[in-house]
Amino acid sequence: MSRIAYVNGRYLPRGEAQVSVEDRGFQFADGVYEVCEIRNARIVDERRHMERLQRSLGELRIRLPMSLKALSVVLHETVRRNRVVDGLVYLQITRGVARRDFGFPPAGTSPSVIVTARHLDRMRGERAAAEGITVVTMPETRWARVDIKSVALLPNVLAKQAAREQGTQEAWFVDSRGFVTEGASSNAWIVTRDRKVVTRPTGDDILRGITRTVLLDVLAAQGLVLEERPFTVAEVLAAGEAFVTAASQIVTPVIRIDGKPIGDGRPGPIAAALRREFHRHTEFS
Ligand code: PDD
Secondary structure (H helix, E strand, O other): OOOEEEEOOEEEEHHHOOOOOOEHHHHHOOEEEEEEEEEOOEEEOHHHHHHHHHHHHHHHOOOOOOOHHHHHHHHHHHHHHOOOOOEEEEEEEEOOEOOOOOOOOOOOOOOEEEEEEEEOOHHHHHHHHHHOEEEEEEEOOOOOOOOOOEOOOHHHHHHHHHHHHOOOOEEEEEOOOOEEEEEOOOEEEEEOOOOEEEEOOOOOOOOOOHHHHHHHHHHHHOOOEEEEOOOEHHHHHHOOEEEEEEOOOEEEEEEEEOOEEOOOOOOOHHHHHHHHHHHHOOOEO
């Protein structure tokens, strides 16, 4: 089936969908994005993703070029036209097309809007969760505002590739003080031996994951104790469990870090329960 992309007002077959060579997303990575899970043909937590989008745009002083209502129609229409039942919808907004110049383009330059949607094999995600994934640590090399969901992802690209070349699925960045910040495309969590769930507090140095935000509700509903504080790699190794969260992965257990087992080296019961309960706490649209 041919895939359809939305580009600046038009739905086009993917092969025909193009952006200008002068798009600032291409020239400067001057843009932001969102990724939402699609489950049973509904968008998961659209409202929260759109709130974060507006915040990212605001921090970069990029104007949202259409109403949120119109944007919502585009997201749903792209999902529908691609007949995605389980998958992801991707939205990118850049500062638009203008002659290459570092400063902002002339007032009136319209931001570019691109939306794509794709199918994900739900069983594959379930298998990954049942088996657990492995991670490697990397020095934190990203800029100081990774709370903005910018498309400037080069350190994340290099970290993910290095992780794959080492036969693992994710990289966990570690800051100069030895604390884990987050994954290349996920938030990082541990569960201590006494069942406390630990994740880094939100700030400029991690992305405020929507999955992370929802999981706080899941934890409360499960009666689990949350500790929002930075944790070290030594604490990961001493933990009972570890896991990642992201729209594309929900809750996925981590069973090894830098080649060493976490807990008993198998996915733990708390991560499994959180994954199972997760969608009882999400919004669907
Ligand atoms: N990545 N941290 C980083 C660096 C991320 O790229 C992501 C998501 C997250 C988790 O955020 P959320 O729960 O809102 O998905 C944390 C998306 C899925 C991606 O780039 O594909």
